[in-house]
Amino acid sequence: MPGLFFMSMTDTNFFEQVYHVVIQIPPGRATSYGAIARYLGIGGSARMVGWAMRASHTQVANVPAHRVVNRNGLLTGKHAFGGLDVMQQLLEAEGVKVVEDKIVDFEKHFWDPAKELER
DNA sequence: TGATTGACCAACT
DNA sequence: CAGTTGGCCAATC
Numbered sequence: 001m002p003g004l005f006f007m008s009m010t011d012t013n014f015f016e017q018v019y020h021v022v023i024q025i026p027p028g029r030a031t032s033y034g035a036i037a038r039y040l041g042i043g044g045s046a047r048m049v050g051w052a053m054r055a056s057h058t059q060v061a062n063v064p065a066h067r068v069v070n071r072n073g074l075l076t077g078k079h080a081f082g083g084l085d086v087m088q089q090l091l092e093a094e095g096v097k098v099v100e101d102k103i104v105d106f107e108k109h110f111w112d113p114a115k116e117l118e119r
Numbered sequence: 120t121g122a123t124t125g126a127c128c129a130a131c132t
Numbered sequence: 133c134a135g136t137t138g139g140c141c142a143a144t145c
Contacts (some may be wrong), residue, residue, distance in 0.1 A: 077126030
């Protein structure tokens with residue numbers, strides 16, 4: 001039932017790539033902007049990933065942006081969810097503990113597209 | 120059109 | 133160990 005996402009064909013291929021990966025993140029898992037960027041082959045442009053996410057919440061639905069945090073496991077984009085504790089609630093609802101705006105045992109919940117989707 | 124900024128990351132000082 | 137710098141690329145000023 002998921003995978004029901006669509007966007008204007010005027011959107012850049014970059015956004016499409018990012019969403020394609022994020023949407024495939026399983027519940028209870030999380031990944032980092034850098035990991036996605038590397039998987040897409042744009043390693044240095046991790047900032048663009050986060051930037052694309054911010055735009056996603058207003059343009060595209062069904063994008064679990066709350067499962068994407070920075071390399072530190074910190075919920076850097078919480079402010080984009082309308083509330084400063086919305087992102088945390090979403091994660092905890094999936095079984096991911098969050099303390100001080102950062103994911104506990106981030107490595108344990110880490111989901112690397114380059115590894116899971118590998119090849 | 121040039122400069123600044125951004126839900127980042129890694130290396131360097 | 134903390135602050136700075138470079139990189140990457142697109143949007144905004």
